[in-house]
Amino acid sequence: MSDPPVPNESTPAPAWEPNIVGFLCNWCSYAGADLAGTSRIPYACNVRIIRVPCSGRVDPLMILRAFREGADGVLVSGCHPGDCHYIEGNYYARRKFIALKQLLDHVGVDPRRLRFSWVSASEGRKWAEVVETVTRELLEIGPYRYDRDGDD
Amino acid sequence: MDAEYYKLSAENAAGLFERARADYDVVAKTRDANGNLVYGRPVSFEDVAFVDEQPPMSAKAFALPQNETLVRYERGGGEIRAETPEAPARDLLLFGVNVCDAAAFDIIDRVFQWDYLDDPYLARRERTTQLALACTALQRDCFCNRISYAEDGVDAVAYPREGHYLVKIQTDNGRRLVERYRNLFAEADGDPETEITSFLEKAGTAKREPLLETAQSGLAGAFEHADWEILASTCIGCGICTYTCPTCHCFDIQDEGGYVGGRRLRTWDHCTGRTFTAMPAHQPRDRQYKRYRQRLLHKFWYYPERFGPVLCTGCGRCITHCPVKINIKELVEYFGGLSDAPPGGRRHAP
Amino acid sequence: MARIGVFVCWCGANIASTVDVESVAEAASRLPGVAFATDYKYMCSDPGQKAILEAAQEHRLDGLVVAACSPRMHEPTFRQVAAEAGINPFRMQMANIREHCSWVHADREEATAKALDAIRMMVARVAQSEPLEPIKVPVTRRALVIGGGVAGIQAALDVADGGVETILVERTPSIGGKMAGLDETFPTLDCSQCILTPKMVDASRSEFIKLYTYCEVEKVDGSVGNFKVTLRKKAKYVNHELCNGCGDCFHKCPYKKIPSEFDYGVGNRTAIYVPFPQAVPNKPVIDRETCVFFKTGKCRACEKVCLRNAIDFEQEDEFEEIDVGAIIVATGYDILEPAEMAEFRYGAIPDVITGLQFERMSSASGPTEGKIVRPSDGEEPKVVVFVHCVGSRDENYKEYCSKICCMYNAKHAIILKHRIHDAQAYLFYIDVRAGGKGYEEFWKRACVEEGAEYLRGRVSRLYDENGKVIVEGQDTLSGEQVEVVADLVVLATAMVPAKGTEEMARILGVSTDKDGFFNEAHPKLRPVDTATGGIFLAGACQAPKDIPESVAQGSAAAAKALGLLTKEEITREPTVAVVDPFICTGCWNCVTVCPFGAPEKSEITMTIDGRKVTRPVSEINEGKCEGCGLCVASCPGNCIDQRGFSDDQVYAELGGYLERLRAALTHE
Amino acid sequence: MRRPAADAMPPDTEHIYEPRLLRVTGLAEETPTTTTFQLAFEDGPRPDFKCGQFGEFGLYGAGEATFCLASPPHWEGLEITVKEVGKVTRALHNLNEGDQITFRGPYGNWFPYEELKGKKLLFIGGGIGQAPLRGLLWTCLENRGDFEQLDLIYAAREECELVYERELVDFEGRDDMGVTLALDPVCPGEPIPGWRGRTSFVPPILEEERPSPENRVVITCGPPIMIKLVAKTLIETLGYDPAQIWTTLEMRMKCGLGKCGRCNIGSTYVCKDGPVFTYEQVLAFPQEF
């Protein structure tokens, strides 16, 4: 369902824009994104942010669900290793991400569709760069469709 | 109607396949990318597999798909718009399917026609014509020879003979098929019924007593039998037996999508699964053997009590593919009082 | 029934100049579950808040979405507003359309679309939000201080000063810690013991302080406000109730050559001993490891001499469980074992000693009664080399700076000069770090007034020759190779966490940093908190510190503890994990991953197939749960959910966004 | 294939799984987790239904769930009472007046009104189990003259779990029916402060009141354990014939049409052959519900 809207004949076809879901931990990455805002660092507006307490709260199920629901890309961002507000949540998250990444790579999903980043509360600029990178890459590889309607 | 008999030469069988492809959506046995046998849509006669072996999945999905959209909906402007999907556009020919698969439709028609007509199923079912192919030998796990209903209601059955097929037409639907391609069929000679009987004897598919239908009364007294627990506790509760079964038809209705739009769909479900009857804070079948018992009794006691035929054509898939090789035939015999011991020897509950 | 109100803030022009707030509010009013939507110039202002209150009443709202700045900014504000409006504060969500939208996107159309998405997501989320009540936990009005060094003593005194009972636990026979062994202190050169011992005595006399020396923390259960702590009171073999501290016993003890821990081996002690003369309590213990009686079954000299019959060889370790509301950890530091750094030849050359050994030597009450001597021959050293950064700032050992060495090396150089007037001090240093009141002046004094020779450079080689220690190094200022023929070499070894810190961290359920020091909750803003509620840090267990810093942090930790303990009950965020016991399998993934020990092993009994079945299940201790959700994501059966960040809420948020895509597809 | 004529197609739909849309015209919060929805048919006339039947109600996007029709046929529209227990019920609870829900039905059998005429009726409801009884109860009250006697025992675990509170007050004020309200005892024998009714489980009330089986029919619905104990008391202690006791069975259902196989108990399809059964029938089932 991630197809670009079918253009009406009267209006020119709008350029396709990737839809990206961002899971951001409350303490570092969400704050980093806040900092990007207060610093007025512009970046692409394709990411919709879901605030979670910790990157360790992110279940691979959520990521796959986002793809299933039509996201073209998913970005998960948390505190740098060692900086987790909850001490070690991001270490566990990292292992889960490694597993998920391995599997998606293996089954041939473009690795650029699922990105992870460590963005601290002081890294507003990094946040902007991450969003820019992810958006640019997705623009290159286009919309995601696996088998969106396994219907009938 | 009374049965009619025709001859279809091997050559004409190919011709029938080719011509039918213009008029029908033709489904036949073929091989998938992995080389596994499936019911698919071969594009040429050469791709059709003429073997006794059954594909793992029966043909029921062509009338009762695993996913079936019942309603599509959209919300907008304060209104809900719902529409039902179009009925299938083409007639379907099940070409050379196993008799046990073809026979299943007539059996489950009964519940789908009971009182309320199940339109989505019937819309597909009514456009289906079966030209089944009789097996040349009973396979390891098959027991169609123990079920009297196992050919009834099949539109047409082809019995492979030397260089031709003897085709037995059993329904009006079958007769329409022959009439449509009448020049490919020749009148059968000799005594086709006798020929078929001896074919079945040779193949081992002729009926053999005691038929499993006779277990019904025994099963009716065996609900509380202590051995269910020990014999059915190896059941792991997967859906293989029900999903591969040509007659299992239980389903679930769920919505997929969101507020703005989506669909209400029916998906296969299985009584052997632990969520099937689970309600909030209440699970009537709280152990696996009870769920297995339900499947067996539904097939051999409840369904015949209500609708006549047993809910089984003896295809044996549920034995072949069962991860723990539970043998429904033997358990019906055991709990139905037709045999003294269950498979693998008695295993009394402590 | 969801009746959600959406309030779109202009934030003056901050949002409104980029986001079409009016059309956003209009579109929001048509979202499912939304009963009312509006926009306003400043939602956080008084009139803005009032508008929410009025709308809540008029439209019988039961949920709020405030589309404005970051929730990190105003979530507390609008939660308060929600509460005033009779709406559960946890059914209020902020859609961040300023920091995450208007401030970073220039295109009005795009920003408007993104703002509306953010609102959709939050509306969907609120619709799935359970009302939550803060968790209230009663508080045990008692504190535990672990570690009786100066930081711990200060913390205990300050908590006690607040009228709260404090238990001070020290694992050695006396409180006082490292500071009790120091000679004079920088930069004032006042006598360490003179300033510390009064505090030690105060601690022992305070009616609110219970002193447990020779005692270790065995186990900590419970959570903020209500910890259950098991203490192991090690057997002293001396009944301190009876003992009057006369000292007859240790004078009579035949076994006198035990290197004294307190003196870092510079002096000796007996098997029954008081670690130092000013010890508190000033009563001896018997060291089972070295006592002859425990080895051979014969001796009992102390028992014979004790007139009070205080010696009790039958004593055993005792366990005591105490309830406390707060814990202050002040377990201090040790020095990096210099023998591990072979290049400094410690242990190989007797006249290479550590700074702490030098302290004991120069201390008037120490084993040499203040005389600085060469351990090899007891002679007075004339040339002494002090080596900075031994193991500190060294990528082979510890990357960090141990912070106090520059100052105590300067102090040692000065003391050396004071005690041995014709002695010459050489100091090998990388650079001198003297950030502290009077510190810069102090090391200059050593340099200028006391004639200490500072050589900038690392020591490259140490070896002994003819009873001297030859120290080779480079003076990077002159660029010349230097060789000093020294009588004595003093190593300023790195400070490391006290032995057992790792074990203590495990017992407490708090984390340590890469160097093994305890982790503070926030390096800037919460330097004395740990991530675990109710556990605070003081002194060098958190990082290398000097005395004034340790004391300050002791007081700070005390203030934190008092702040907690003066409450009748504490409220905690209710965004805790919750287990569905009926489907929990007891795989203990949650127990394994939780950094806070919140999931606990429990059992449930249920009837299956007519039989009672007891199954192991996990249960969340709400008092310990910090709400990270790690267990939720680690539960393979989705048996755990998190209130306030539930799977349903996240799912709804996802749907709230991706609905737009469906809408686009259907040309709505 | 054989195709018999259908005799029970639901009106106004293209196929049997296509629901109609009902408008929510009113909401009444019964308990913090239970709400009664008043529903109106806007796409055509309301189908005829009888007391005891049920329907499949749902919300597009969330799915369908089974609820008994909780209002009597002589009232306008339709009411259902929904307790929040899962995905669908949660979604329903998020609805407001004016929203639309899907409906298929009415399905299932019903209480045999004609058979009940002239009898003494004793309704025993437990918790949310009052909902299936409510339609019949109001029908009987509307035609009070048809019945010799009318009594209601209604019990709930806690006061806040009583549904239809305002109607209970109304019933208590009537002189043509007997009403006993009861809450589960927290501490046996101790009254619950502020509670106007009794503090007892239902069986002790029956043992005390001893309603004679003569010409009486008991209609009960509630938690399975309550039904079991009530029936036991009536049969074993008070001498009722199991055929005198009527109840409605709760089984997980999906289609409501006797197809999906979910509500099978033996060869009985609860959705078609039930949900109303006499206790005599219930005892004859394979015991797994």
Next chain:
Amino acid sequence: MATIREELQAAVRRLFEDDKIDYFLGYVDDYGHTFPAILTKDSDLSGLTFDRKSYNNLAAFLPELRGSRLGLICKQCEVRTLNVLAAEEQLEREKLVVVGVPCPAMIDPRKLSADEAELGSDDPALWQEKCRRCLERNTPTADLFVGEKISTPTPAEGWPLLEEVEAKPAEEREAWWREQMSLCIRCYACRLACPLCYCHQCFVEDNKPQWLDKSVGAENNLHYHIIRAIHLAGRCIECQECSRVCPVGIPVDVLNNVLSRDFASRFGYASGETAETKPALVAYERDDPEDFIL
């Protein structure tokens, strides 16, 4: 010389006679199949056997019999499973009598010809892949060993099927998996046959929220298999039951093997070799290697 069948029956009979166990979990053969059976002291033990078709990982039945004293046949697959279960505190080891057998390697049922003439074959080409990799054939941790010990052939290196799939270029690999996934009917036999999938509720059964759609389709099916593999990350002991039971022949264990191999090299994980290792996803090292996080 007694056959393994006779020895086994005698040993189990003794266990019952000595009242050591309440149930015995073993294999019986009949109607051309060898299948798992739960036996009691009153059972007819004449069907009890152990052969090259004793496929099932019997540890999968432990939850059903939890609380009882139990004897079970353990080949190396079960041994490794028990180790994982012990590490996860799911095992009542003291109630178990582990009956060791010399495992002759299991025939790959997909390679088994119809007449089963090759059942006695020692041709590794007919074995299941796991058996070619097997390190131990004689149940070293058995409480009771039945039969004669056999030698363990040199285990094969590598992961043939996984490597075959991996050799495909990314696009082809995606197409291949999409094809495989479109075959899946989500009968969930792969998880239910798995001795380590012991949750009372599987994520696929959770509908609050419904993370995974109930409808089948390549993407939904893929997501199911990915999460299943993740839940087995560092736990899977490669018994291949998931693949063996698949009615449509998807080699689902390849996904498990992706993680087994990766976790072995990345984190040094070898699941099931000891009873102490915690599952890989509930453990971490501060410097877990990865190269993809921005």
